[in-house]
Amino acid sequence: MARDLRGFLKILEQRGQLRRIKALVDADLEIAEISNRMLQSGGPALLFETVKGSPYPVLVNTMGTVERVCWAMNMEKPEELEALGRKLGMLQQPKPPKKISQAIEFGKVLFDVVKAKPMRDFLPPCHQVVIKDEAVDLNQIPMIRPYPKDAGKIITLGLVITKDVETGTPNVGVYRLQLQSKNTMTVHWLSVRGGARHLRKAAERGQKLEIAIALGVDPLIIMAAATPIPVDLSEWLFAGLYGGSGVHLAKCKTVDLEVPADAEFVLEGTITPGEMLPDGPFGDHMGYYGGVEDSPLVRFHCVTHRKDPIYLTTFSGRPPKEEAMIAIALNRIYTPILRQQVSEIVDFFLPMEALSYKAAIISIDKAYPGQARRAAMAFWTALPQFTYTKFVIVVDKDINIRDPRQVVWALTSKVDPQRDVFILPDTPFDTLDFASPKLGLGSRMGIDATTKVYPETEHDWGEPLQSDSDVASMVDRRWAEYGLGDIEQGEVDPNLFGYDMRHR
Structure with missing residues (x-):
């Protein structure tokens, strides 16, 4: 996949859907307040170039309209998403073709799967800067705090990558993480999610669970990770199907995991089973503050990033929010699959x-x-x-x-x-x-x-x-x-x- 987050930003800027903010802003409450007003009016994506206390810019509202979600998936109209849904439906429940035309169509889908196979990048942009051990300071990343009663700063659009300790099968999810100290965060995931299952398996074997957080990836990969369709394909292959070509992956520096090679930041760490800290409260998609829940503690020992990285984020809340725009697009993808079911x-x-x-x-x-x-x-x-x-x-x-x-x-x-x-x-x-x-x-x-x-x-x-x-x-x-x-x-x-x- 040749395009990365920066390539998507060029598309937004060329189409008049990106506004650069040069004024000094605070990641604590202020960025979310400005972004929320843009979301209410269907406004453009925002790149805050000068953020208090951090050398890095903050990008928000990239997928704040369904139109931009379509662009993220290399499409122009929501109707095109249904064609993608039909393709995924064929892979989920393949049926013997009854006509030559059906055989040809299924052959094209299989060829798309071959093209979607991930590729390894041995000199990835995400390794241009490497920070290890005591030098790791997550406070340098301009994580936002969206609401006044939120417990702290959060990561929301990070790809959370873990691996099954028995089979080696990776899982890529999008979960909220709360900053706890300069090198620790808690991860909030439901017990049915892949990362939680991997942690339980690691606990059964008395092992730590390796984890990587990829920040600032092509939004198309985020869409693939957020699509919970029961197809026996990895999220990387899914992203390749979405984009039409394989995702470029890179091996992490200190853990045995792969991440998108063009990620802006990569955080590498481990979870010790049973090590928990209170997580929350935070504003959520229901429009209320959630509760406080003990969640797994991640200890980070390595951060890598591109030169002059961009921090991509979003936040939850009562619609309209970016997550609602993504859900509307996914609705279109689900439709052919649901008809098949x-x-x-x-x-x-x-x-x-x-x-x-x-x-x-x-x-x-x-x-x-x-x-x-x-x-x-x-x-x-x-x-x-x-x-x-x-x-x-x-x-x-x-x-x-x-x-x-x-x-x-x-x-x-x-x-x-x-x-x-x-x-x-x-x-x-x-x-x-x-x-x-x-x-x-x-x-x-x-x-x-x-x-x-x-x-x-x-x-x-x-x-x-x-x-x-x-x-x-x-x-x-x-x-x-x-x-x-x-x-x-x-x-x-x-x-x-x-x-x-x-x-x-």
Whole structure:
């Protein structure tokens, strides 16, 4: 992969989507406040060139619009993401081709996998400067503190890289880390994540777990690491599939791990099983401060970086935030995969305003009674990231699921609460969801907002109102003749509901 973070910055600057800030700013609260205002207005990425107490600039809001997320993935439009989803779906559940055209298409996908194989870089830019042992001082990195009651400074967009001590299989994730001292941080990961599994295996063998944090990589690699799709491929191969060519990797200086060769910073260290410190509270994606939780302590003994490195960061919070824009893009990638897993699903949407995954709207081509309930149940188990979806609303295929007016109409005109709402109690749940009576254990709700058929209902359903097709066509033709050519004809723009935040 030839492009790195700096290459992506050139793209942003050429397209007028990067603003350089030369004024002195503070990484404590001030950068996040400025960035949050840009996110609310769909503004450009920001490069703060002069940061108090640090020699390094801070880059934030790189993927603050869906448009820029697409650019990060070498695409121009969200619709192109579905083609990528179809490719990943073929790899996840390959089927014997029935036609020559299908065989050719599958052959192209396999060729893409070959091209996506990672490559080794023996003189990587990330090793231009090497700092070891007592000279390591993480305070030099301009980590931000986004909210006033946050416990400290954090890393948010670092690739956290570990390896299974038995099989040698690497895992690349994006987890939050809290600064604890000049050479230690705590890492906050869920017990089901790859890094946590690797730590448990290391503990069973009485070994320390080696860990590397890569900061300031091409956003495309971050997208690959943040995509929890159950395909038996490494995140490096995933990134190669996303970008069309293999990721350049470099061997770390002091641990047996590989990192992106063009990373701006690399932090190398170890975790001693059982060594923990309190982590948090921090503002999270739910819009509240999270709790305090004992988390594994990482001891860093080596830092490498490029000459004149750039520190890339972001922060969580109530949408819109960068994580919400990423989720909208991933929604498009998931769609073909979800259709393959649950055949009756026509389309699905995760509204940003519903925290990007707490509520899902699904449209189905309804063919039999009870199908909406089946689709909701299948959705919850289709992909790991849907485990924490609290509400699933199922509508007919003729409903535009990205138009809130149509969805609300379906809810109010097609739902009888006693018949059409079902609740699954006491299911494993998101510990950050304070609405649950017990943290980590909550309920989820399905709503059947489809047109009912026998025996779901014992009476005929009303015929929906529709315009006369001939008259509608005539009005389309004569719209300008009426003197109304400068007025749109009442169609809802789906961009207003999550696909492009530049115009909000």
